[in-house]
Structure formats: C-alpha cells, structure tokens
Amino acid sequence: MLEIKNLHANINGKEILKGLNLTVRPGEVHAIMGPNGAGKSTLSSVITGNPAFEVTHGEINFYGKELLELAPEERANEGIFLSFQYPVEIPGVSMVNFMRTAINEQRKYRGQEPVSATDFLRLMREKKELVEMDNKLANRSVNEGFSGGEKKRNEIFQMAMLEPRLAILDETDSGLDIDALRIVANGVNKLKSPENASIVITHYQRLLDYIVPDFVHVLYDGRIVKSGTKELALELEEKGYDWIKQEVDGK
C-alpha cells in the first residue's frame, strides 16, 4: 500500500531524511525506532504533507497515487491518519464541530452524502467507548485544557472515527501512564484489520508489548539502517542504540 523510495527531506535548509526506503503492506504493523534526532517525526510529517518540510528527492506511493503531489487534506482523505506526538489545541472549535466537518469532508471526497445528525452522534458514542473517553471532552474545544493522556486518547478516538487505511502513531506512548497506555493500545488493536496498516514510531520497546509489530526498523541519521522482527526491539531495549551507531558509522 505504501512505498517510500529514496526519500530526502529538509527543514529550514537542514537535511533530515537522507535516502529513506520503506514498504508497508495491508495488515502489517511496522515499528520505527531510533535515537533522538534520527528523523522519526520528520518521516511522519513528510508522509502527511506538513508544509514546514521540503522534500528534495524521492517518492512516496500510496495505493498507486503519488502522495507528494497531494495536499495534506487529500492525503488524509485517501486514508492516511497521523496521531500527533503533540496534538494541537484549537480554542473555540468544538470537538463535535471539528469531527463532523472532518467526517463530512472525507465523505465528500468519496462522493458520499453528509452524515445525518443521528448517525453522527451514534458514531461518536460508539467510538468514545472504544478509548474510554470522557463524555465531557467531546463537548469541549479541540484538545483545549486536555491532559497529556486525554490528548492521546483523543487522537485514537479521531482515528476510530475516520477509519484510516494507514495510521501513523507518532510517539503515542510519550506522556502516558501504564493504564492510559493500555487503553490507547487496546483502541489501536481493536481497529486493526487485514486491510489497514500502521506505522508505530516510538522511543521505547514498552509500547510494543501492547501493539505487537510485524517489523521493527531502526532509523538513524535519516535512513533506515536496520530492519528485523519484534526481537530487534527487545535487543535495542537491552543494548541501546550505540552498537547500531557504531555499526553504521564504522562502515
């Protein structure tokens, strides 16, 4: 479904991604790990089309479409979802209004009629339960005054609402206590199907106890330098990243 070839990307003139390759097929869970500054978050920003980043070389193909030619909203409506590392607060825009607009834009993109009020409310209720989200949060402004855990839950809630084909979870575990982590991971697992895939970006192996990956990649200095199965994550947890750095830099 997703094929990234030789991707190079800059922010403020500084090259962060330096020839990254990655292939994701339906039903797969890919974990991307790596030390600080390796380019993990840049990767998620570039796939979703954050205008702050400039792609200088390479291509990203998603179900036959050239992603780099699409606007962020078109990529979203093609079924790519990013759970933000730092979800943005939007005072004055209610969660309900925000979600309804997003759902209806997605439906419009697919040539469907807007969702009816009753269907929409039912959908909201179902999906809120999935992440055990407090009813009150849905009536507030988007992320405004939410705790760190509530924000992350809200991301998974939105993911459940929008049912993406490819979900990118960017450091979804950061700032979560163990209970919140379980709830978030449960939500993600329940949404898993043979048709959709996820990319889980994380620092720590901890999250991968809950969301079990099919593949683990190590991102270092803008490239994927090592790929393996979930055992690689355990090895990283035990040994840190230094041995990989040495392996790469030594070459």
Add this chain to the structure above:
Amino acid sequence: MEEQYINLYKQFNGQIKAHSAPALNASRDASFELFEELGFPTSKLENYKYTDLTEPLSADYGLNINRVKIPVNPYEVFTCDVPGIHSYLYFVLNDGFYPVNDKRNDALPAGVIIGSLSEVAKSNPELVEKHFGKLSSKQKDGLVAFNGAFAQDGFFMYVPENVQLDRPVQLINIMRSDVDFMANSHNLIILEKGAKAQLLVCDHTMDDVKFLTNRVTEVFVDESASYEHYKLENTHVKTTNLATLLIEQKQSSSVLTNFITLHNGITRNNIEIDVNGEHCESLLCGMVIGDKKQQVDNFTSVIHAKPNCHSTELFKYVLDDVAKGGFTGKLYVARDAQKTAAFQTNKNILLNRTAKMRTKPQLEIYADDVKCSHGATIGQLDESAMFYMRQRGIPEKEARLLLMFAFTADVIENIRIDALKDRIKMLVEKRLRGELSKCEGCVICK
C-alpha cells in the same frame, strides 16, 4: 474644511434652532463655539492618530437643517429584522426620528417613553433638560462639539424605575439620499433605578452616494439598572460612520456594549464609560471583520471613579487586503477607586501582509489596591492548528474559516439576545466565507 460649516451655522443657526427644541438649543451656541475652537479632529491628535478623517470630511455633503421630509417609509422598505428577535422597532431616517406606526410597539410597559428626542423635549422637557448634554458637553472633541451645534433630533428612550423591558429595543439608522449627505443625530437614553433594557442599533445605507454620520448617544444608567448596547454595522464602502457612545453608571449597575462591524467604509467608534458608583460591572466587546479598504477604529475609555468596580474589554479584529484597524483601550483608575478590577484584551489576525492594525493600551492608575491587566496581540492564523485540521481531511480554506470563526467566538458569546447571537453567527460565517453579509430579506440591502 471647517469654514463652510462655521459659515453655515452663523447664517442658519436660527433655522437649525427653529426646527429643534429649546432643551437641545440651550447648549447649541456653546457647542458651536467649542467646535470653532477645536475644528475637526486630525490624525495629529493622540486620540485620533489611527484614523485620518481629512478625506471624508472634505467632501461636500448636504445637510437637512430645514427638516424637509424624506420620501421614504422605512416601515415599508425595511424588513431586515433578526428573525425571532421580537424587538420594539424604531427608525432614525438620516438625522431624524421616524414617526412610529408599528403595532408591536404598543406592548411597551406603562411609563416607558420611546420617541423623537426633539418631540419629547417639548412634551416632557424636564426629562430631557435634566440629562441632555450632561456627558457630551464635557467632551473636548471636535466631532461631539459639531454634533452639539448641528444635531436637531434623535432617538429617545426612558425606562422608569424597576421596569424591565422583556424584549430588546431595535433602532435602525437608515441613510437615504440622492446626493452626498451628512447626518448628525443625538440619542438620549435614561434608565432609572433597577430598570433594564437592551438596545440594538443597526446602521444601514440605502443609496450609492457618500454618507457621513456623526451620532452622539448619551446613556444614564441609574442604581442597580442594567443596560446592553449592541451596535451592528453593515454599511457600504462610501460611508463614514462616526459614533460616540457616552455612558454614566451609578452604583451596582451593569453595562454591556458590543460593537460589531461587518461591513463599512470608515468607522470611528468612541465608547466612553464613566463608572460613577460602587459595585458596577462594565463589559465592552467588539469585533471587526474588514477587507479591501475598510477602516475601523474603536476608541474606548473606561473611567473608574469609585471603588469595587469591575470592567472587562474584549476586542477582536480579522483584517485582510489593505484594511486598517485601530484600537485604543484607555483606562483611568482614580485614587479613591480601590479594589478596581479592570481587564483588557485586544487580539488581531492579519490575513495579509498589507493589512494594518494599530493597538494601544493606555492605563492610568492612581489607586494602589487594584487588579488591572492588558494584552494586545497581532498575529496570523496558527499554522500548527491549520496543519492539524488539514491532516484530518479538512481543506485549507475550510480550516482557515473554522479558525477565524473560533477566533471571534468569545465576542459573539457576549451577546445576550439569543436571536441576535444566532444571526450574528450566521452573518459572521457568511462574511468570513466572502459572501456579502447583508441581511436576507432586507429590501435596502439588495
């Protein structure tokens, strides 16, 4: 520029007075002399430095000092109501109160007087004489002085003790003329102890000529009374709208002003509140949506003379193209006004590099036990919020719209008439979408 008006007054002040009322004429010559001394305000004055009125004041306007009847019945041409507002409806046509013939107004509670200022000045002179000019004569302002010399009529409202109006009062200012035209009017509003009233003032223009309106409104809010003043401007680009609102608050009274400018030419609002009693609440709000060459300058002044009062200001502007905005938040806390709490916020979004906003908090605090704050920001839409929304599939244009609408939401929340709040939400959204936000069903606006 002033010369022609000075000559006009010298030559025709007899006629001006003859077509007005003694209570209004009493201070007319004094106002004229003050105008002779001050002239029109220029942008060299500190209080007017954000708005240059030279060009609009140089135009050659007609005045109607002989009170020639205007051949239009606003009740017939004007159906521009806010749906569901069920207001008591009144008109000022150009510079004079238009006689009432609306049955809905028969339901006014006993003792309430609403009508033409110059008529009431004849029928109930004591009411008018006691209040007229009490606030405006203290103003050292060329426009207010000019109004004092030339205004012959206006809207009058009296709400007796403990009478609370169950419905809002709506005053529609309509400008109708075949030639460039200037209107001066003076409104007088009196709320006795414990009275309650909401006034919605709508400004509209009818013809494709230059209009200049210079309106002064004096409001007296007695003990424990509650007054709300909404000004909704939806005029054309050839309009210069100069509005001065002067309010005096007595003990335990509450005042809300909310000035919403959706479409206009050049607008200058002076909003001055004299808080002259303890335990008063004053809330001043405003919103501007401006594009092309629109100019809006809100000058506010809150004077805390007595202790234990609370004032809040909240003004928001969204400016595009070469629109210009100005805001001044003047706050004066007298030495005896201890325990004053005064907060001021002015936030602005510029959608374009060529749009301009100038904002100035001006606090003079002479008491030592007060809580005062002010904040002013000028910025663009939050890029990270934009990307967040687009990542959820919301197109850029729609995301911008949601953010701008959210930006103005707290000003709209400070509208305490539900029907008006809904209407304004709709109008603001239309305006932000770039559609003309003219009231639907309004003959004049079409």
